[in-house]
Amino acid sequence: xxxxxxxxxxxxxxxxxxxxxxxxxxxxxxxxxxxxxxxxxxxxxxxxxxxxxxxxxxxxxxxxxxxxxxxxxxxxxxxxxxxxxxxxxxxxxxxxxxxxxxxxxxxxxxxxxxxxxxxxxxxxxxxxxxxxxxxxxxxxxxxxxxxxxxxxxxxxxxxxxxxxxxxxxxxxxxxxxxxxxxxxxxxxxxxxxxxxxxxxxxxxxxxxxxxxxxxxxxxxxxxx
Numbered sequence: 001x002x003x004x005x006x007x008x009x010x011x012x013x014x015x016x017x018x019x020x021x022x023x024x025x026x027x028x029x030x031x032x033x034x035x036x037x038x039x040x041x042x043x044x045x046x047x048x049x050x051x052x053x054x055x056x057x058x059x060x061x062x063x064x065x066x067x068x069x070x071x072x073x074x075x076x077x078x079x080x081x082x083x084x085x086x087x088x089x090x091x092x093x094x095x096x097x098x099x100x101x102x103x104x105x106x107x108x109x110x111x112x113x114x115x116x117x118x119x120x121x122x123x124x125x126x127x128x129x130x131x132x133x134x135x136x137x138x139x140x141x142x143x144x145x146x147x148x149x150x151x152x153x154x155x156x157x158x159x160x161x162x163x164x165x166x167x168x169x170x171x172x173x174x175x176x177x178x179x180x181x182x183x184x185x186x187x188x189x190x191x192x193x194x195x196x197x198x199x200x201x202x203x204x205x206x207x208x209x210x211x212x213x214x215x216x217x218x219x220x221x222x223x224x
Contacts, residue, residue, distance in 0.1 A: 059071065059074045059075065059083075060087055060089075062074075062089060063089075064089065065164055065165035066155070066158075066159060066165055069155060069158070069165070070089060070155070073086060073151035073152070073155060077145075077148065077151045079145075079146075079151070081098075081102065081147075081148045082148040082152060085099075085148065085152060086152075086155075090159075091152055091155060091159070096117075096152075099147060099149060099152050099153070100116060100117060102147035102149075103123070103143055103144075103147045103149055106142070106143035106146055106147055107125060107139065107140075107143050110128055110139045110143075111128035111129065111131075112125050112126070112128050112136075112139060112143075113125060113126040120216050120217075121153075121154075121157045121216060121217075123149075125140070161217045161218060161219050162218055162219065166218075168218070169188050169191050169192055170188050171218035172191055172214060172218055173186060173187065173188050173190070174218070175214035175219070175220055176191070176200075176214060178221055179210050179213075179220065179222050179223075181200075181202050181207055181210055181211060181214075182202075210222055
């Protein structure tokens with residue numbers, strides 16, 4: 001997906017106030033209507049930040065369950081900060097703090113206040129005053145690409161909530177079974193079928209909140 005696309009996956013929020021933008025990057029149920037974005041274009045380093053942001057050097061030989069994700073982020077980002085962060089296959093707390101600083105610095109140049117990353121896999125901003133939705137979208141997309149958020153934020157969350165990198169449909173199915181939202185013989189194929197139109201039998205019931213908890217974090221266990 002081109003790096004300037006606003007990629008929203010599996011999250012539903014009430015519309016934010018005009019001057020408050022909530023960006024969501026939760027790995028989960030893909031809502032086709034949201035992902036049907038037209039006219040997304042690639043964001044280059046010169047468009048989104050200083051020239052020194054362009055990466056260089058040979059990519060390490062990544063191993064483990066996130067090898068493909070790490071290789072993809074390294075190659076697609078062409079971003080020196082992303083590459084230096086991922087070189088040891090981790091995103092530690094110091095690097096996470098630096099990512100927040102980079103986002104804040106970039107957004108502030110366009111009058112946007114970065115309010116920080118949230119535990120549910122989203123981040124929150126305020127402003128800019130008077131901007132159209134498209135103008136706000138363009139600002140966020142540029143800063144996501146320049147700061148490295150596009151690649152590092154989803155990866156850090158995925159590593160924390162799904163350390164074995166289990167394919168999402170399988171991990172989600174396990175979470176639904178673990179939380180007794182579906183019977184024990186509920187299969188991945190059932191999930192894929194029900195996911196197409198969010199036709200899960202518990203939607204609209206008191207159990208729906210548990211479903212969204214699984215969607216936000218597939219390791220969720222309501223009994224713990």
